[in-house]
Amino acid sequence: xxxxxxxxxxxxxxxxxxxxxxxxxxxxxxxxxxxxxxxxxxxxxxxxxxxxxxxxxxxxxxxxxxxxxxxxxxxxxxxxxxxxxxxxxxxxxxxxxxxxxxxxxxxxxxxxxxxx
Amino acid sequence: xxxxxxxxxxxxxxxxxxxxxxxxxxxxxxxxxxxxxxxxxxxxxxxxxxxxxxxxxxxxxxxxxxxxxxxxxxxxxxxxxxxxxxxxxxxxxxxxxxxxxxxxxxxxxxxxx
Numbered sequence: 001x002x003x004x005x006x007x008x009x010x011x012x013x014x015x016x017x018x019x020x021x022x023x024x025x026x027x028x029x030x031x032x033x034x035x036x037x038x039x040x041x042x043x044x045x046x047x048x049x050x051x052x053x054x055x056x057x058x059x060x061x062x063x064x065x066x067x068x069x070x071x072x073x074x075x076x077x078x079x080x081x082x083x084x085x086x087x088x089x090x091x092x093x094x095x096x097x098x099x100x101x102x103x104x105x106x107x108x109x110x111x112x113x114x115x116x
Numbered sequence: 117x118x119x120x121x122x123x124x125x126x127x128x129x130x131x132x133x134x135x136x137x138x139x140x141x142x143x144x145x146x147x148x149x150x151x152x153x154x155x156x157x158x159x160x161x162x163x164x165x166x167x168x169x170x171x172x173x174x175x176x177x178x179x180x181x182x183x184x185x186x187x188x189x190x191x192x193x194x195x196x197x198x199x200x201x202x203x204x205x206x207x208x209x210x211x212x213x214x215x216x217x218x219x220x221x222x223x224x225x226x227x228x229x
Contacts, residue, residue, distance in 0.1 A: 006159065034216045043120075044160075044205070046216040093159055095216070105150060105207075105217055107160040 002028050004096045006108025013084055013115055021079045021111045023094030029074040031099035035067070038091040038110075047092075050077050084115040118143045122206060122220035130228050131198055137191040137223045139206035144187050151180050151191050152205040154222070160205065164191070196227045 003026040013019050023033055032051050036044040048064075050056040050071035058064045066088075068080040077096075081088055093110040097103060119142045129135055139149070148167045152160040164173045164180040166189065172181040179192040189206060203224045207217040 036216075041221070043219040043221045044207075044217075046210070046218075049216055091157075095160075104162055104165045106162060107152075109159040110157070112157060 002026075002096070002104075002106045004030075004094065004106045004108045006094050006111055008111060009109055010112045011114070013113070015085055015115055016083055018080055018082045019084055019113060021081075021092055021094075021113075023077045023079070023096065023108050025075050025096040028096075028098050030077070030096035031074065032097050033071055033077040034095040034097075034105075035069060035077075035079050036093045036095065038093060044093060047079075081113065084113070086115045089113055089115045118146075118208060118210065118218045120206060120208060120218050120220040122204075122223050124223060125221065126224040126226075128226040128228060129196060131196060133196050134192070134194050135196055135225075137193070137204050137206075137225070139189040139191070139220055141187045141189075141208050141218075144184050146184065146208045148209060149180075149182055149189050150207050150217070151178075151189075152207065154203045154205060156203075163204075193225075198227045198229045201225055201227045 005024045007022045035047045037047050038044045047062045048056045048058045050069045052071050052074050056069035071077040094108045095105050121140045123138045150165045151163040154160050166173045166182040177194040182189045203222040205222045207219045210216050
């Protein structure tokens with residue numbers, strides 16, 4: 001299957017700082033990337049959809065100024081958690097697709113963010 | 117709004133047993149259904165993708181079935197091994213597949229040696 005690389009796998013930051021998470025498609029061009037958040041013992045929840053070269057579409061309840069998404073190339077999308085607070089601590093996972101309908105979804109390894 | 121439910125939430129069985137994990141979804145107008153495996157603190161590994169026109173898919177000891185009309189899918193694991201211990205998630209597309217996925221909460225599986 002296709003390879004999606006997410007970095008870093010773990011990050012600890014101080015409250016009030018910003019953290020950037022990268023998601024790369026290694027062997028295909030990802031026209032669309034998705035960012036999910038997973039709380040303990042909960043489902044993955046879609047946060048936003050990013051299309052290469054355009055603004056991200058955020059799900060209801062997700063603050064776009066808090067979670068900045070950039071998809072500047074067909075192989076890279078970034079999620080920046082700005083002014084992080086302890087309640088932002090969570091597991092963030094990206095997914096990438098080549099934009100074709102009805103195809104398999106591939107996910108990154110996830111990033112465990114802890115805000116202290 | 118699509119909702120995905122997985123039963124049971126947790127399952128613990130001795131090594132060697134065959135087992136079935138269940139997934140149900142409320143809106144049967146899906147393009148496909150995908151089963152994933154998630155190890156603790158890790159990302160998702162795709163196991164099987166069933167298209168809406170298919171009834172089942174097999175990969176090694178795994179067999180997934182889909183009954184779209186009744187909104188159900190099952191994941192059958194044959195001859196379970198301790199290495200199968202993980203959380204298993206099922207997911208369906210929110211739209212045509214270009215709108216992300218809706219996930220169930222998963223089944224936490226423990227295979228006892």
